[in-house]
Amino acid sequence: MALLEVKNLSVAIRQKQGLITVVDNLSFHVDENETLGIVGESGCGKSLTALSIMGLLQGSQVRITEGTVCFDGVDLLILGPAERRAIMGDQMAMIFQEPMTSLNPVYRVGDQIVEVLLQHLKLSRAAAKQRTLELLDLVRIPNPILQINSYPHQMSGGQRQRIMIAMALACSPRILIADEPTTALDVTVQKEVLDLMGELQRHTGTAIVLISHDLGVIAQTCDRVAVMYRGKIVETAATKALFADIRHPYTKGLLNSLPLVDGDVEWLDTIPGQVPGIETVLPGCAFQPRCAFADERCSYEKPNDIRVAGGHWARCHYAGQST
Ligand SMILES: Nc1ncnc2c1ncn2[C@@H]1O[C@H](COP(=O)(O)OP(=O)(O)O)[C@@H](O)[C@H]1O
Numbered sequence: 461m462a463l464l465e466v467k468n469l470s471v472a473i474r475q476k477q478g479l480i481t482v483v484d485n486l487s488f489h490v491d492e493n494e495t496l497g498i499v500g501e502s503g504c505g506k507s508l509t510a511l512s513i514m515g516l517l518q519g520s521q522v523r524i525t526e527g528t529v530c531f532d533g534v535d536l537l538i539l540g541p542a543e544r545r546a547i548m549g550d551q552m553a554m555i556f557q558e559p560m561t562s563l564n565p566v567y568r569v570g571d572q573i574v575e576v577l578l579q580h581l582k583l584s585r586a587a588a589k590q591r592t593l594e595l596l597d598l599v600r601i602p603n604p605i606l607q608i609n610s611y612p613h614q615m616s617g618g619q620r621q622r623i624m625i626a627m628a629l630a631c632s633p634r635i636l637i638a639d640e641p642t643t644a645l646d647v648t649v650q651k652e653v654l655d656l657m658g659e660l661q662r663h664t665g666t667a668i669v670l671i672s673h674d675l676g677v678i679a680q681t682c683d684r685v686a687v688m689y690r691g692k693i694v695e696t697a698a699t700k701a702l703f704a705d706i707r708h709p710y711t712k713g714l715l716n717s718l719p720l721v722d723g724d725v726e727w728l729d730t731i732p733g734q735v736p737g738i739e740t741v742l743p744g745c746a747f748q749p750r751c752a753f754a755d756e757r758c759s760y761e762k763p764n765d766i767r768v769a770g771g772h773w774a775r776c777h778y779a780g781q782s783t
C-alpha cells in the first residue's frame with residue numbers, strides 16, 4: 461500500500477461563469493521513503509493539489525468536488541479538522557515557497573520551533589530547546605546557540621527556508637510536501653537547500669512530494685516525476701525512465717526550456733504561448749493549441765493515458781510512438 465494515495469481528485473473554483481475545474485481528476489501515489497516530483501508551469505494546479513492533501517484549502521470560492529486522499533489507508537477528506545489533526549497532525553508537514561509567510565516575524569525562530577515541539581511532542585521546555593538546537597544543527601544553521609535567538613528578518617532567505625525545514629521535520633513527519641521550497645532562493649542556495657532535503661530524507665526516510673515549475677530541480681532530486689498541465693497529470697514515470705524516453709510534447713517543451721548550461725542565460729526554445737486561462741473550454745487536448753505535433757484529432761478528441769512502459773504513462777494520442 462502506498463503511503464499517500466490520491467485518487468480522482470478534482471478541485472473547482474467558483475467564478476462568475478460557474479464552477480471551473482482547476483484540478484481535474486488527478487491520481488497519483490507516493491511510497492514510503494520516496495521523493496515524487498510534481499512539475500508544471502505556474503497556474504496548472506500544483507499548489508491547490510498540495511493544499512487539498514494537507515486540508516488547507518481556504519476561501520469559499522475553492523473546494524474539492526471529487527476524490528479521495530488516503531494517507532496510510534485512511535481517507536483524509538472525510539475527516540473533520542480536529543479528527544484529522546489528531547490522526548495525522550504530526551505525520552504530514554508542508555513547506556511553502558516564501559518562509560516569511562509562515563514564520564511569525566515577532567517571535568525568535570528558536571521559540572517558534574520550541575512551540576511546535578511542545579504542541580506535538582510531550583517534551584519539557586528544556587528538552588524542546590535542546591532538540592531545537594539539534595534541529596538547527598541538522599539543517600546546517602551555523603552557530604545554533606546564537607541563531608536560536610534571531611528573528612526571521614535577521615536571517616537570509618536560505619536560512620529562513622532551513623528554519624522552515626527544521627520546523628517541518630521537528631516531529632519526524634512521514635511525509636513532507638514542499639511547494640516550490642527553493643524558488644525564492646538564488647541558484648547556489650537553492651542547490652544547498654535541495655541537497656539538504658535529500659540528505660535529511662536518506663537519514664529519516666521521510667517521503668517527500670517536491671513541487672516545482674522547474675524540471676531541472678525535479679530531475680536533480682526526485683525518484684519519480686509527475687508532469688502537470690492544466691490540472692491533469694500528462695506524463696509520469698521514474699525520473700531515469702522519463703528522461704530516457706520522454707513521450708509528451710509538453711514534457712519535451714519543459715525540458716527544452718531549461719538553461720543550456722548551469723546558471724547560463726542562454727535558453728533553448730521555450731514552449732510557445734501560455735497556459736490557456738482556466739475559463740477557456742477546450743474540446744480536445746488541452747495542450748493542442750501550443751503543440752508542434754498536434755493534428756486535427758487533437759483539436760476535438762481528449763487523449764487518454766497511454767501506457768509507455770511499466771510505471772510510465774503519457775496522456776497524448778501519439779505517446780505510443782517514440783520520437
Ligand atoms: N483561492 C483561490 N481562489 C481562486 N482561484 C484560485 C485560488 N487559488 C488558485 N486559484 C487559481 O487556480 C489555478 C491553479 O492555481 P495553483 O494551484 O496555485 O497553481 P500552481 O501552484 O501550479 O501555480 C490558477 O488559475 C489560480 O489562479
Ligand SMILES: [Mg+2]
Nearest residue numbers: 506507639640
Ligand atoms: Mg503554486
